[in-house]
Each structure stands twice: as C-alpha cells, then as structure tokens.
Amino acid sequence: MTAYVIRRLALSLVAMFGVITIVFVLLHVSGDPATLLVSQEATQDDIDRIRQAYGLDQPLSVQYARFAARVVRGDLGFSYRQGLPVAELIVERLRATFELALAGLAVAVLLGVPLGLIAAARHGSAVDTAAMTLALLGTSVPSFWLGLLLIIVFGVQLRWLPVSGYGSLEHLLMPAFVLGGFYAAQISRLTRASLLEVLAQDYIRTARAKGLAGRAVLLKHVLRNAALPVVTVVGLDFGRMLGGAVVVETIFAWPGMGRLAVQAVLGRDFPVVQGAAIMGAAVFLAVNLIIDLLYGWVDPRLRAAAHRA
Amino acid sequence: MAGSTLVFARPRTERRGLRPLARRVLRSPSGAVGVALLAVLTAAAFGWSWVTPYDPAAQDLSVTVHPPSLTPIRGNVHLLGTDQLGRDILSRLLVGLRISLLVALAVVPLSVLLGLVMGMVTGYRGGWLDLALMRVVDAQLAIPTLLLMVAVVAVLGSGLLQIVMVLVIAGWPTYARVVRAEVLALREREFVAAARAVGASDARILARHVLHNVLPTVLVLATLQLPVVIVLEAALSFLGLGIQPPTPSLGQMLGHSQEVVWRAWWMPTIPGVAITLLVLAFNLMGDRLRDVLDPRLRGLGQL
Numbered sequence: 001m002t003a004y005v006i007r008r009l010a011l012s013l014v015a016m017f018g019v020i021t022i023v024f025v026l027l028h029v030s031g032d033p034a035t036l037l038v039s040q041e042a043t044q045d046d047i048d049r050i051r052q053a054y055g056l057d058q059p060l061s062v063q064y065a066r067f068a069a070r071v072v073r074g075d076l077g078f079s080y081r082q083g084l085p086v087a088e089l090i091v092e093r094l095r096a097t098f099e100l101a102l103a104g105l106a107v108a109v110l111l112g113v114p115l116g117l118i119a120a121a122r123h124g125s126a127v128d129t130a131a132m133t134l135a136l137l138g139t140s141v142p143s144f145w146l147g148l149l150l151i152i153v154f155g156v157q158l159r160w161l162p163v164s165g166y167g168s169l170e171h172l173l174m175p176a177f178v179l180g181g182f183y184a185a186q187i188s189r190l191t192r193a194s195l196l197e198v199l200a201q202d203y204i205r206t207a208r209a210k211g212l213a214g215r216a217v218l219l220k221h222v223l224r225n226a227a228l229p230v231v232t233v234v235g236l237d238f239g240r241m242l243g244g245a246v247v248v249e250t251i252f253a254w255p256g257m258g259r260l261a262v263q264a265v266l267g268r269d270f271p272v273v274q275g276a277a278i279m280g281a282a283v284f285l286a287v288n289l290i291i292d293l294l295y296g297w298v299d300p301r302l303r304a305a306a307h308r309a
Numbered sequence: 310m311a312g313s314t315l316v317f318a319r320p321r322t323e324r325r326g327l328r329p330l331a332r333r334v335l336r337s338p339s340g341a342v343g344v345a346l347l348a349v350l351t352a353a354a355f356g357w358s359w360v361t362p363y364d365p366a367a368q369d370l371s372v373t374v375h376p377p378s379l380t381p382i383r384g385n386v387h388l389l390g391t392d393q394l395g396r397d398i399l400s401r402l403l404v405g406l407r408i409s410l411l412v413a414l415a416v417v418p419l420s421v422l423l424g425l426v427m428g429m430v431t432g433y434r435g436g437w438l439d440l441a442l443m444r445v446v447d448a449q450l451a452i453p454t455l456l457l458m459v460a461v462v463a464v465l466g467s468g469l470l471q472i473v474m475v476l477v478i479a480g481w482p483t484y485a486r487v488v489r490a491e492v493l494a495l496r497e498r499e500f501v502a503a504a505r506a507v508g509a510s511d512a513r514i515l516a517r518h519v520l521h522n523v524l525p526t527v528l529v530l531a532t533l534q535l536p537v538v539i540v541l542e543a544a545l546s547f548l549g550l551g552i553q554p555p556t557p558s559l560g561q562m563l564g565h566s567q568e569v570v571w572r573a574w575w576m577p578t579i580p581g582v583a584i585t586l587l588v589l590a591f592n593l594m595g596d597r598l599r600d601v602l603d604p605r606l607r608g609l610g611q612l
Contacts, residue, residue, distance in 0.1 A: 011447075014444055014447075015444070015447045015448050015451050016448075016451075017448075018444050018445060018447060018448025018449075018451075019448045019451055019452055021448070022445075022448055022449060022452070023460070026460060026461065026464055027464070029464060036463070036464065136589070136592060136593070136596075137585075137589070139592060140536070140585050140588040140589040140592050141581075141585050141588075142540050142543060142544070142581070142584055142585065142588065143544075144543070144544060144547045144560070144563055144564075145563060145577060145580075145581030145584065145585065148563065148566065148567065148570055148577040148581065149577070149578070149581065151570055152570060152574050152577070156570065156571045156574075240453065242453075243452075243453025243455075243456055246453075246455040246456065246459065246544075246548070247455065247544050247547065247548065250548060251567070258455070258456070261456055261459050261460075262459060262548050262550070264463075265459050265460075265462060265463045265550055266549060266550075268463070270463055270464075273459060273460050273463045274460065276456055276459075276460075277452050277456045277457060277459075277460040280452060280453045280456040281448075281451040281452040281453070281456075284451050284452075284453060285451050
C-alpha cells in the first residue's frame with residue numbers, strides 16, 4: 001500500500017509540475033510577457049518597471065526556476081486590478097465554487113443513478129427508451145442555454161427563485177441543477193450500461209441457478225460490481241465540476257473561481273487568469289489523488305496493478 | 310505489397326467500405342434521425358446562409374427586440390424577430406450555424422492529426438519521448454478545459470482564428486492518449502512483428518499497418534468530440550471570449566440575449582434550440598457510429 005501511495009503521490013506532483021510549466025510557456029509564447037502583466041493603459045515606463053520587478057529581463061531558465069519556486073511557495077503574484085495577492089483572491093472564491101460543485105454533485109447522483117437503475121430494470125421497455133431519451137437530451141442541452149431557460153421560467157415568469165447571487169439555498173438551486181444536469185445525464189447512461197453488463201455475467205447466472213433470491217443477487221452481486229465504474233466517474237465529475245463551473249458561475253453571478261477567471265480575462269488581469277488555471281488544476285489533481293487512494297484501499301486489485309506497472 | 314511474397318493476415322481490417330457503414334448507421338432509428346437532422350442543419354448552414362433575408366450585421370434601430378412574426382414591420386418581415394440593435398435574428402442564426410459548423414470541422418481534423426501523430430510516434434517508439442509527452446498530456450488534462458481555454462484566450466486574444474487554435478490546443482491530448490494506448494497494444498501483435506521481419510521501415514509499419522487499425526477508434530472519438538467542440542466554442546463566445554462581432558455566432562447571440570432575458574424569452578430560445586439540435590444530431594450519429602465501429606469505446610462519450 002505504501003508503494004502505491006508514494007507512486008500515486010509522485011505522479012500527481014509531476015503533473016502539477018507540468019501544469020506550472022504549461023502556464024509558464026503560455027505566458028511567454030505571446031512574445032513580451034510584460035505586456036500581459038500590466039493594464040492596457042500602462043506606459044512604456046510601467047512596462048519596463050514590471051519587466052525588472054518580475055525579472056523578465058533575465059534568461060528564460062532563471063525566470064522559469066523563479067516562477068516555479070514562487071508558485072510552490074503559494075505566491076501567485078498580484079492582481080493589478082484589485083491590488084491584492086492572487087492566491088488570496090482565489091482562496092476567497094474557492095468556498096463558493098466548492099459549495100456549488102457539491103450541490104451539483106448531489107443533483108448529478110440523485111437524478112442520474114435512479115434514472116439509470118430504472119432504465120436497466122426495465123431494459124428494452126418504453127420506460128427504458130424514455131429514460132435514455134431524457135439522458136440524451138440532458139447531454140445535448142448546453143448549460144448556458146439551460147441556465148437562461150430556468151431563469152426565464154422560474155425567475156422571470158413564476159418568480160419562485162432569485163435569478164442570480166449567492167447566500168441562501170434558493171440561490172443555490174438553479175445553478176446546482178444546471179451544473180449537475182449534464183453529469184446526471186451521463187451518470188444515468190453509465191449506470192444503465194454498467195448494470196446491464198454485470199447482469200450478463202456468468203456469475204450472476206450462477207447465483208440465480210443455485211437458487212439465490214432475486215433480491216440477494218441484486219444487492220450482493222449486481223449492485224456491488226456495477227457500482228465501481230459509476231463511483232469512478234462520479235469522482236472524476238466532481239473534479240470537473242470544481243474547475244468547470246465557469247459558465248454556470250457567470251450566468252448566475254455566482255462568486256466562484258470560474259467567474260473570477262472570466263472577469264480577469266475581460267479585464268486583462270493575466271496574473272489572476274494564470275492563478276485560476278494553476279489552482280483549478282491543483283484542485284482537480286488533489287480530488288483525483290484522494291479518489292485513487294480510496295480505491296487502492298478498497299480494491300486490492302488496483303494496488304497490485306500499480307505495483308506491476 | 311511490394312517485393313514480399315510473405316502473406317500475413319491483417320486482423321480486424323477487412324475493408325468494410327463506407328457504404329455498408331452508412332447503411333448500418335442509418336438502420337437504427339436514432340442513427341437515421343441524427344443523420345437527417347444533421348443534413349437539414351448543414352443544408353441551412355452552407356446553403357441558405359448565403360442568401361439570408363438580410364445582412365446579418367445590418368442594424369435598424371427603429372425595430373429593436375421585436376418578437377418573431379409573419380407580419381411586416383415597416384415593410385420588412387423578420388420571421389424570427391430582431392435583436393437589441395435591430396438585426397434580423399434569422400439571418401444571424403443561419404450565419405451563426407455556419408460558423409459553428411466551420412469551427413468544429415476545422416478544429417476536429419486538426420486535433421486528430423496532431424493527436425494521431427503524437428500518439429502514434431510516442432506509443433510506437435516508447436522511451437523518454439513517450440514518457441515526456443505523456444506527462445505533458447497528463448498536465449494539460451489536469452487543467453479544467455474551460456479554464457485552460459480562458460487562459461489561452463488571455464494570451465492569444467479572441468477571434469475566429471484564435472478560437473480554432475485554442476480549441477485545437479485543448480483538444481489534441483485526448484486523441485494522443487487514446488491513440489497511444491491503441492498503438493501500445495498493436496505494436497506487440499504478430500502482424501507488426503511480421504512486417505518488421507520482412508524489413509519494413511518504422512514509418513511504413515506505422516502508415517500501412519498501425520494507422521489502419523487505429524483509424525476506426527479515432528473516427529468514433531472524433532465524431533463524439535464534434536458536439537463537444539461546438540459547445541465549447543459556443544461557451545467561449547457566450548462568455549464574450551470567442552467569436553467577436555460583427556461575425557455572428559450562436560454562443561454570442563445567447564450571450565447578448567442575457568441583457569433582455571426578462572422581457573424577450575425568444576432571444577435566448579432561438580439560438581439555444583439551434584445549438585441543442587446541432588449537438589443532438591452529432592450525439593445521435595456518434596453514439597450509433599460507436600456501436601457499429603467500436604463497441605469497446607462505450608463511456609468515451611465525454612470530454
């Protein structure tokens with residue numbers, strides 16, 4: 001187990017290092033990074049000062065080492081719009097993003113899993129067709145339109161829910177549904193496929209043949225085995241929701257990290273954009289690491305596979 | 310095969326031609342609906358959009374935010390109404406549809422090409438190149454797609470060409486990873502060893518034997534990625550970071566409609582339905598194509 005943990009941890013650290021490198025390259029491909037780090041109104045004097053302050057007049061290798069060292073220490077630079085450390089701005093917003101992702105995850109699981117269960121139980125029937133049509137629609141409706149649609153219906157026409165903002169449960173309902181809806185559709189398709197696959201296995205036939213009651217087969221043999229791929233994807237989805245709520249946060253004026261990044265691009269506040277990308281990747285990698293470690297603990301086959309690799 | 314008298318079977322590559330493939334896709338109701346829907350949308354995007362009723366950028370400030378109607382307003386019929394600047398929504402919709410399809414049809418082949426080359430070379434060669442490239446892929450896939458795209462836009466700026474670049478940059482690692490995994494398995498197969506034994510060069514083996522076996526998988530993945538690319542482009546344009554005016558795009562139309570959402574429900578609804586139908590058509594077709602070509606890929610229908 002220790003070897004597995006160390007291996008997984010090392011892989012995550014290497015990936016994080018890669019992320020820092022990508023962001024560094026991104027900053028430099030544009031030609032003169034100094035122009036990205038200042039506002040549009042900046043004069044040549046300002047640009048020169050930035051170049052010196054950030055060490056942009058140094059060789060690239062020196063700059064890279066300094067940049068990486070800075071990020072590792074948690075220093076993501078300063079937002080020139082707000083004059084505050086980027087790390088502080090992002091940490092402030094992480095709470096809202098986290099709440100939204102958790103609520104979205106709840107929507108995705110609570111809608112997706114039952115829908116997939118029902119469809120699989122009634123495989124081939126009209127119920128199955130209806131459920132899978134709904135799921136297909138769910139994956140096809142883009143979140144930005146679904147969000148506006150809900151705002152029109154529940155916010156403007158019915159006046160049941162606030163159209164934007166943050167704070168209460170009412171504020172959370174629409175964004176969570178829009179964020180989780182897409183994933184609910186995917187999870188329902190996966191749950192159905194996974195169940196059908198397990199039901200077709202020989203060991204299920206064996207369990208039935210030796211006279212086990214239908215319920216015992218379902219609970220002990222089917223659900224347990226069908227759950228593994230679903231749980232894997234749910235974990236991945238949570239990571240994606242944490243970083244992918246950019247659109248939903250913007251529509252509902254949710255004060256999260258995604259909205260911060262969009263506003264930063266529109267305001268040409270590059271250090272904040274950079275910080276958001278690094279932080280988004282860090283959160284994603286951390287969530288994945290935790291999930292993988294939980295798996296290694298639950299499923300010994302994985303540990304063995306990692307050991308062999 | 311030049312010079313060689315050695316005959317060896319190429320597994321899984323009985324040439325199946327395009328026609329039987331099309332028939333198998335069309336045989337299922339969902340596949341047929343997808344193809345039909347796509348045919349209509351493509352015809353509208355590449356045919357009708359050249360003869361739009363009005364110039365999609367022409368403003369008429371005397372008829373702003375007008376609902377869809379058949380009756381003429383000051384002598385002009387706006388079937389789907391007008392936006393805040395009095396531009397004809399139908400005309401903008403048709404051109405926007407064309408832009409969405411063009412972007413997707415430019416981005417997906419370019420990402421496929423890049424991913425295919427990277428995946429094939431690294432998967433076949435292995436070694437430090439493989440190790441290094443896969444770490445880059447890992448790192449890039451760790452950055453949430455939209456955040457990565459937003460960051461690239463911050464550097465490259467927005468506009469049609471930049472959006473294509475951003476989407477290719479964000480798209481290729483998925484193909485590279487899948488292709489590499491396929492190639493890793495393929496290079497251990499007998500027919501590759503046989504080709505090597507008769508003296509085929511690495512380039513020839515990759516082009517003649519490996520590519521052939523990787524293509525079905527890549528084709529399925531590419532079809533499934535088309536709707537993803539369309540949604541990502543629309544999302545960027547929706548946020549104001551994608552296609553810039555005066556070029557209309559579906560996402561941009563949705564973004565602009567946010568200001569009047571409380572009094573003009575049709576403004577977001579029209580482009581919204583268009584994007585949904587487009588994505589739905591590709592999803593229906595992609596799902597079916599996957600089932601026909603490569604059933605092992607179930608579960609790949611996501612980014």
